[in-house]
Amino acid sequence: MSMSEQRDPQRDLAATGPARVLVVGATRILRPAVDALSDRATRVTAVARSAADLRALARGREGRITPLAVDVTTGGFDRALADTAGHAPLTGAVVYAPAVPPGELAARVGPYVAGPVVVLVTSEWAAPGRGGARLGAGVAEQGAAHVGSACWSPDDLPVEARSGAPGRLLVLGWRDDGPARSGSARPGSARPGSAGLGPARPGSAGGGTRWHTPQEISAAALASLDADDDRDALLGAVRPWSMRPA
Known part of the structure; x- marks a missing residue:
């Protein structure tokens, strides 16, 4: 269950006019x-x-x-966000800043956005031993690492x-694309936050897992x-942990 059940995004959006969405991690x-x-x-x-990457992104779409251009880990982000929202109300947000805890990021962005705030959460937050109330403190880390995907949820x-x-x-999990050739990397399998390719990890039946592409993450x-x-929501899987791509 989400923490924001008390909100009525549609009611909030009706008062803000044209859609204007904040995207953090835009380039x-x-x-x-x-x-x-x-x-x-x-x-x-x-x-x-x-700033250079942002100029390239906006070119032709002014x-x-x-x-x-601002670093989300600094107070400059909060000041820039307040100034931006003051000039034009934000109707939604999609934010990815793995250096900032998800709850803190939502708390900093939420007051300036009338509609829904989607916070991308890296799989590290789903690591065995970091379970929430549903799993309970009695679940051993080794056991939690090998349970099936159906046993874990946000x-x-x-x-x-x-x-x-x-x-x-x-939550950004990983994807199983089936059989993978040993030692090969799957095209487009960029790890969230990384510019490189993540190698597929062979499964017990010859399958392979990879990180989702920017296209897949953006669509979700x-x-x-x-x-x-x-x-x-959970994109892909975070169990068994032993299948997590490198």
């Missing part, structure tokens, strides 16, 4: 999300650390993409991942943003 993992939002005439406030995230303002959490993030309720 990397969520770049396809920025492209998709821009294509559907949604105005995007794109946040990243590199008026639809507003670049905001409800099992640790309390510290949720402390803060309400938000729709999207926008599906969560567009959803009618504030439900948390």
Whole structure:
């Protein structure tokens, strides 16, 4: 169950006018999300650390993409966000900043956004031994590492991942693409937050797992943003932990 059940995003959005979405992590993992939002005439406030990358992202789409070069780990982000929201109300947000705990990120962004806030959560938060209330403290770490995917849900995230303002959490698991050749990397299997390719990990039956591509992550993030309720979600799988890509 999400922490934001008390919110009524549709009621909030009705008072803000045209759609304007904040995207944090706009030039990397969520770049396809920025492209998709821009294509559907949604105005995007794109946040990243590199001003040059943001200029390239916005080139030819001035008026639809507003670049905001700022480091989310600093107080400058909060000041820039307050200034941005003061000029044009934000109707939604998709945020990815793995250096900031998910709950804290939601708490910093939430007050400036009238609609849903989707927070991407890296798989490290689903590591065995960090389970929430549903798994219970009695589950041994070794056992939790090998249980099936059906035994884990976003409800099992640790309390510290949720402390803060309400938000729709999207946990970034991995994908099983079936048989993989030994020693080969799957095209496009960039690990979230990494510019390189993540090698597939062979499974017990010759299968392989990989990280989701920016396109897959962005599609899931926008599906969560567009959803009618504030439900948390898991993209792919986070169990068994032994199958986590390198």
